[in-house]
Amino acid sequence: xxxxxxxxxxxxxxxxxxxxxxxxxxxxxxxxxxxxxxxxxxxxxxxxxxxxxxxxxxxxxxxxxxxxxxxxxxxxxxxxxxxxxxxxxxxxxxxxxxxxxxxxxxxxxxxx
Amino acid sequence: xxxxxxxxxxxxxxxxxxxxxxxxxxxxxxxxxxxxxxxxxxxxxxxxxxxxxxxxxxxxxxxxxxxxxxxxxxxxxxxxxxxxxxxxxxxxxxxxxxxxxxxxxxxxxxxxxxxxx
Numbered sequence: 001x002x003x004x005x006x007x008x009x010x011x012x013x014x015x016x017x018x019x020x021x022x023x024x025x026x027x028x029x030x031x032x033x034x035x036x037x038x039x040x041x042x043x044x045x046x047x048x049x050x051x052x053x054x055x056x057x058x059x060x061x062x063x064x065x066x067x068x069x070x071x072x073x074x075x076x077x078x079x080x081x082x083x084x085x086x087x088x089x090x091x092x093x094x095x096x097x098x099x100x101x102x103x104x105x106x107x108x109x110x111x112x
Numbered sequence: 113x114x115x116x117x118x119x120x121x122x123x124x125x126x127x128x129x130x131x132x133x134x135x136x137x138x139x140x141x142x143x144x145x146x147x148x149x150x151x152x153x154x155x156x157x158x159x160x161x162x163x164x165x166x167x168x169x170x171x172x173x174x175x176x177x178x179x180x181x182x183x184x185x186x187x188x189x190x191x192x193x194x195x196x197x198x199x200x201x202x203x204x205x206x207x208x209x210x211x212x213x214x215x216x217x218x219x220x221x222x223x224x225x226x227x228x229x
Contacts (some may be wrong), residue, residue, distance in 0.1 A: 031216065042202055042223040043155070088154060092216055097211040099169075100218065102154035 002027045004091050014111050016078050021106045023072040023089035028055040031092035033100070034074055036085045043088065047074075047106045079110045115139070116221035118203050124227045125193050130186055133188040133224045135203030143209055144186040145218065146178060147202040161186060162209055189224075198228045 013019050023032070026056045030051055035043040047056045049065035049072060056063050060074045060083065072089055089103040116135045125131040135144065138142040159168045161180045168194050175197070190197055195213035203221040 033218070040200075040225070042200075043204075043220045045217070045219075048217055053157075098216070099157055099160070105152075105154050107152075 002091075002093055002101050004089060004103040006087075006089060006100045006106050008094075009104060010104060010107050010109075012109045012111060013079050014078055015031070018078065019076050021074040021087055021108075022110045023074070023103050025070050025072075025089075025091045025101070025103075027070075027091065027093050027101075028067075029070075029091045029093050030065070032065050032072045033090045033092070034063050034072070035088045035090065037088065037105075038085050047086075076108075081110045081112050084108055116203060116205055118201075118221040119133050120224060120225050121222060122225050124225075124229060125190075126229055127194065128192045131190050131193055131226070132180075133190075133203075133226070134187070135186045135221055136184050137203075138184070139205055139207070139219060140183060141175075141205035141207045141219070143206045144180060145204040145206075146176075146186070146188050147204065148197075149200045149202055149223075151199075158188070178181075182194045191195050193226070193228045195228050198226055200225050 007022050025035045032049045034046040036046050037043050047063040052067040054065045060077045065072045086105045086107045088105045090100045119134045136195040146158045149155040157169050159178050160163045175191050180186045200223045202223045204218040206216050206218050
């Protein structure tokens with residue numbers, strides 16, 4: 001069974017600190033997506049990672065993909081309160097049929 | 113702006129009373145998806161349409177049905193809602209299926225929050 005696991009599930013951090021969220025998956029895929037979700041809202045696309053070694057950065061967030069290790073990371077630099085949200089990774093798999101498998105989500109709270 | 117629209121944004125229905133949620137898109141994408149997301153959980157794919165081809169997930173209850181009368185619209189029908197069906201329902205689209213760059217990126221609508229009383 002395909003699994004996509006994120007850790008940590010909950011993260012409370014101080015403003016100005018750095019931290020990394022990890023996304024591990026159990027199937028072969030080179031398509032990985034990161035989303036942000038604010039409470040009561042829909043998913044907002046953050047990054048699309050399309051190949052091994054892909055790295056993308058937007059503001060204080062940087063995402064990378066290692067398809068050999070089946071691992072993606074979302075690194076937060078100098079966190080600010082506005083980054084508080086739940087972050088999901090999702091893997092596109094062709095196992096059986098094309099579909100997205102979402103990770104468990106990481107709920108991030110940045111404390112002032 | 114091209115977008116994915118869901119109506120209504122909030123829906124309250126009674127236990128056992130059929131309800132329909134609507135999704136429309138101006139992106140002219142081939143694929144439309146319906147996800148169910150319960151509180152503090154990841155989105156769970158219910159089914160998707162590739163053009164007119166319907167693909168049901170194996171664990172989607174029979175209580176959930178979908179229609180796609182044309183490229184732009186897709187509906188989620190819940191025939192007899194139970195208390196456990198209260199959730200956020202997310203519609204998403206992608207241009208196509210597959211691994212070609214840009215084909216499979218999903219665009220999400222704002223969601224419909226369903227309450228069952």
